[in-house]
Amino acid sequence: MTEFRSVAAASGEAYGDAFAVHGPEDVAKACAAAAAAFDTYRATDRETRAAFLERIADEIQALGEPLFEAYMTESGLPRGRAEGECGRTCGQLRMFAGVVRKGQWLQMRIDPAMPDRAPLPRPDLRLRMIPVGPVAVFGASNFPLAFSTAGGDTASALAAGCPVVVKGHPAHPITGSMIAQAISKAVADSGLPEGVFQHLVGPSNELGAALVQNPNIMAVGFTGSRAGGLALTKLAQAREVPIPVYAEMSAVNPVLLLPEALKARGEALGNAFVGSLCMSAGQFCTNPGLVLAIEGEGLDAFLAAAGGAVSEAKPQTMLTTGIAAAYAKGVEKLSAAPGIEQVAKGEEGTRTTGGAVLFKATAEQFLADKALGEEVFGASSVVVVCKDEAELKTVLEGLEGQLTATLHMDEADEALASRVLPVLERKVGRILANGWPTGVEVCHAMVHGGPFPSTTDPRSTSVGSLAIDRFLRPVSYQNLAQGLLPPELRDDAKGDGAPRLIDGTLTLN
Template identity: 45%
Template sequence: MNLTGNLLIGAQETGATTGSMKALNPATNLSIEPSFAFGGASEVDRAAHLADDAFDSYNNTSLEVRAAFLERIADGLDAIASELAQRASLETGLPVAQLEGEAAKSATQFRQFATVVRQGRFRQATIDPAQPSRQPRPRMDHRMQKIALGPIAIFGASNFPISYSVAGGDTASALAAGCPVILKAHNGHPGASEIQGRVIQQAVKDAGLHEGVFSLLRGDGNEIGEALVEHPLIKGVTFTGSEGGGMALFRRAQLRPDPIPVFTEMTSVNPTFVLPSALFSRGKDIGDGFAERMLVTVGQACLKPAILLAIDGIGFSEMKQALIARIEAMHARTMLTPGIATMYRRNVDRQLSAGAQQIAMGGEPQGTWDGQSFLFEVDGARLLETPSLSEEVFGPAALLVRVKDIDQMVAIARHFRGQLSATMQIEQADHALAARLLPILERRTGRIVINAFAHPQEVSDASIHGGPFPATSDSRFTSVGMSAIERFLRPVCYQGFPDELLPEALRHDNPRGLWRLTDGALSKA
């Protein structure tokens, strides 16, 4: 695919209006052709008006047309998977094989959401038939379904340049809901973003949809992001990144004359609690497995297990030595961007300043933006009295916590802020303690894992990627899994409607054969 570096606004291409950039290969510290255009508030306005023009027709497409559109995107991603992975690798330093897996995952997500759309359950069609003879007052016919919010602004993430980027889960779920998408591409992988954007742009054309269903923008600094959040035609925002960046967008959205939802995925340390019997029986394996998952993607995953806690006892030393061995054997690897590498080094220094003891480190950096692996250790009391030790270090570093006793482990569990996930390593004899920890963890995370690690995560009907603040800005929703579509929907009730004016999902003959809740009973009637 020929990269032009242009912005994709609907079916049109637009050159630079506020400057340009070249991608950086972080492994070589050299720039990569071509130049990529920056836009500003004017381009946001054009894209937003196109999206608004597209909304009514796209939101009212038949379920089959919308599902087929999502499958076109999946087919397009499959067709360019190798090229996409090669370009993304140049721009991020991530292995090509890993990125080919990301491309496959993204295509799968679009196909999964096509199934969700065809089933139509996301409509949550509900019918309370008229009761003209009811006393003391008759009841009119009431019918409810969920419809799309409107145009959505999606901020591409840095750490997964495909599956959380232009053709990621946010885009798939928003399009599945019926929302046009304006994608603000991440400047860390502009070429990979353009390749994905062109696949979606072509799918819009091939499906015969309004061109405003999808646009791809790029900008320098905060201007274009602020313009997106503040534009009156934008009705929702998604963001994956730092707590500071996410909350800046969230606050700006709440200050609008018409506040809109901002669905952020921000920060998490994904604590792993090793209970005594598990520590005794398999401490070495737990330490090795924890380190292996922590080091994936150079520690630049939102679900990276970052804090390992265990009560000091039999098995602790074996677990610790396994961690040290894995960390010391790891050579330094290229991090995604100079900004991420710089922040990682600052956060490593922060851990040391907060009193963490460095007990292992990996190979010395060879490249400018390489991330060296570190393992720190503290006791439970230090963790409880030093909140900064529990903050995320985005990169290949982990913290081992030597816990005094069960009561201190429970206190530490209560100490954590909201998380995307939490893990317990347990055996049968640990069930009583696990049951004591469970309600504490339920209040602090969206996903609890037993005898595995938080990363990787399945994309399925039951999977959840969310949690209480600061993991996300709204713990009621997920950004991964089929229920992610619920972020972009709102209910509408149709009272006393003639059948010919009702939406398809609510008509008397149920032409799509959808499951509906009718007078309190679930059926296809």
């Protein structure tokens, strides 16, 4: 194949002009350019790099209406999402600009020499983080802006000082290319080498495989399916020089309805739950695909309300016909699972849409059939009915790693909550109370990550400012002359606003 075309989500029909498909030679060329740009880009001072990130945000915002048109047509997502996600994407770039300026990410440490120490003098040792090298980014289909070409992986890698090669998601090539052009304009206008950002398009897995296998690539950011993430990880580990893959893959995001909260407001919780479940056709990594509760009247009220809301839910356009088909298949598989009960089903989906569905199972059934705990990407969820706290804890201990866990609780539930919290901490990256896991705040204290298989690396997050750490590694400098030290580690750099750990004591600037 030498060219391919975008597809409108709502119609499933081709949309826009054809794209030339990038091949192995393009990958090699892009990665070589990224490697050639690395030393120049990573040597930029903090202000230059921060201003560059802000310029990208400005360029993206300047795209305006044509970007929203492409976004809505390619993804089937509504205008509110397009505008909100554009704001989020630009806000994320600006947040990283602020992070770069403040310099905490450099994690500077200085242990001054002790020439008179006995029995041996201590040398002068200074440490800073440096970027790992060129990064390959695989965008997600479900966030054509915030988790794609200029999404969190790209923003954090560029902030760290890594050139980026994006494998554009084939579900939104027009949106992706517009964004890529905006970034490349910012690169040029900032006087940086072209290799700092590059964008490859094509529908094949081979393109992505070649990118991960290229020896110039030193880390990978990915958001998508478990199969995709694991396949890339396998390739990365089999390289002559293995590299880390930060893949954010799948989760069912358990929601725990604690007894007192359920008793007080089972119906309200049921309605709010379906609001979260059906948002954007359920196509969120943090979609609440699993509800856990102890049996009783409160849960009955919840099920009645949630069932009613699901029954009335209209099918929504899904991101691609492939995703709609996979969703329908996943629902069919769940429906056929022995012992599972369908609580309610909305209007049936089509080739391009997905309808909501709610299932119910006992804890015993859930524990007996691993398939009930697997993610079905879309507006499908399973309510697991537990007999008592012990059974609830057994279900929790048996869960795979998750992005989030949610507690709906009242004050009178606090004792129970404190007993399940240690289990949740071992299982997830974010624990939230009395809210819904959909809606991931871009901030400093966010963790959008979690134990395997929700991600391939629970030591990190793909949303929030901590994401920059994924693309850094420490280097120590021993007894180097001032003129040879990196500028920020020299004696005269103190007071530049960046914190330093000096002889073990943190100083603010």
